[in-house]
Amino acid sequence: MTRVILTGTPGVGKTTVAKLLASRLKYKYVSLNDEIFKRKAYKEYDKERESYVINIKQLEKICEQLPKNKVIIEGHLAHYCKGDIIIVLRCAPVKLKQRMRKKGFNAKKIDENLQAEILDVILQETYELWEEGYYEEVYEIDTTDKKPERIVTIILKILNDKEYAKNYLPGRIDWTNELLEKGL
Numbered sequence: 399m400t401r402v403i404l405t406g407t408p409g410v411g412k413t414t415v416a417k418l419l420a421s422r423l424k425y426k427y428v429s430l431n432d433e434i435f436k437r438k439a440y441k442e443y444d445k446e447r448e449s450y451v452i453n454i455k456q457l458e459k460i461c462e463q464l465p466k467n468k469v470i471i472e473g474h475l476a477h478y479c480k481g482d483i484i485i486v487l488r489c490a491p492v493k494l495k496q497r498m499r500k501k502g503f504n505a506k507k508i509d510e511n512l513q514a515e516i517l518d519v520i521l522q523e524t525y526e527l528w529e530e531g532y533y534e535e536v537y538e539i540d541t542t543d544k545k546p547e548r549i550v551t552i553i554l555k556i557l558n559d560k561e562y563a564k565n566y567l568p569g570r571i572d573w574t575n576e577l578l579e580k581g582l
Contacts, residue, residue, distance in 0.1 A: 400466065400467040400468055400469070400482055401465075401466055401467065401469050401471070401479075401480075401481035401482050401483075402419070402425070402469070402470050402471070402481060402482065402483050402484075402485070402553075402557075403470075403471050403472075403476045403477065403479055403481040403483070403484040403485070403533065404416045404419075404470065404471070404472040404476060404484075404485050404487060405472070405473065405474060405475070405476040405477040405484060405485075405486055405487070405520055405524060406474065406486050406487035406488060406489075406520055406541075407474060407488075407489070407494065407511050407514050407515040407519075407520060408474050408498065408501075408503075408511050409489065409494050409497040409498045409501060409503075409511065410487040410488060410489040410494065410497075410515075410541050411487055411489070411541045411546060411549065412472045412473065412474070412476075412487055413429065413472060414546045415472075415487065415541075415546050415549045415550060415553070416429075416470045416471075416472035418546055418547065418550045419470050419550050419553055419554075420469075420470040422550060422554065423468070423470070423554075424468070425468045425469055425470050426465055426468060426469045426470070427469075427470050427472075428464055428465070428469055428470065428471045428472070429472060429473060430457075430460070430461075430471055430472065430473030430475060430476045430479065431473045431474075431475075433460050433464070434450075434452060434457065434460065434473075434475075435450075437456070437460055439452060439453050439456035439457050439459075439460055440452050440453060441453050446506060447506055447507055447510065448503075448504050448506075448507055449507060452475060454478065457475060457478050458478055461478055461479035461480065462480075464479065474520065477520060477523055477524040477527055477532070478527070478532075479532075480531075480532045480533065481532070481533050482533065482534055482535070483533060483534065483535045483536075483537070483556075483557070484524055484528070484532075484533045484535070484536050484537070485536075485537045485538070485539060485553060485556070485566075486520055486521050486524055486536070486537070486538040486539075486568070487538075487539055487541050487549070488515065488521075488538055488539065488540050488541065488542075488571050489515065489540070489541050489542050490540070490542040490573060490576055491512050491515055491516055491573055491576065492576065493542050493543075494511070494512060494515055495508060495512055498511060498512075515573070516573050518571075521538060521568055524536055524568075525568060535563070536567075536568050537556055537563060537566040537567065537568065538566060538567075538568050538569075538570070538571055539552055539553070539566055540571050552566070
């Protein structure tokens with residue numbers, strides 16, 4: 399594996415895991431969000447949502463220009479970058495809400511991102527891009543109660559053991575029961 403993509407809803411642990419993984423593999427680490435801002439690949443700033451509206455065509459051009467070998471690319475839009483393997487990090491909505499509050503997200507942004515997580519938006523987009531040939535392999539990992547070091551260990555095993563990797567094929571994470579239990 400030479401180009402590993404980590405994506406997921408904001409707050410799932412992408413940045414921390416990506417930096418640790420890059421260090422362990424001695425790969426280059428790339429924050430796609432940093433590249434987007436450095437290259438001004440956004441259309442406008444949405445004050446209500448407190449976020450930038452990204453120009454997807456520019457984003458795809460940035461992805462094409464990033465290193466192809468021995469690199470970890472992370473970001474909530476990183477699934478738009480082609481790679482050998484992509485891992486979608488997930489987090490239970492109740493825990494994710496706590497993480498986003500701690501990061502200072504406003505209520506509207508929290509609601510939007512929670513809905514995206516509950517509805518598997520990033521996983522669905524990733525799956526569609528996989529069908530178009532963006533990556534060879536797609537996996538998802540629940541980060542809810544795992545420390546970043548544990549997630550890195552799981553990813554390393556996924557990279558090296560195809561039988562083990564089958565435990566992380568997409569479609570195994572479903573937040574429905576948790577939401578029903580919490581009365582949400």
